Amino acid sequence: MSSIELNVREMSCSSCVKHVTEALTAVAGVNAVDVDLDGGRVKVSGQADSQALISALDAAGYPAAVASAAHDGHTTCCGGCH
16 A cells, blocks of 8 residues: 655645545545645545546645655655755
8 A cells, every 4th residue: 555645725624624535535546544734735545546636636626736755865766866
């Protein structure tokens, strides 16, 4: 099982958390959703496609994008940051 982190805008209350959770759990391949309301982030566990998750949130009124991972200096990457 893998996970995807998303930055989600327009979340401001517990009702938003409920709506975001419902929108994401309806996507095929989602096993769990963990919403960080204060941080504006959502961690989705499972095998769901990131674009399907973003589309589901957009349809629910919550614009989202895949959160970019901070480079830790140990992960192999494109080499452009060294």
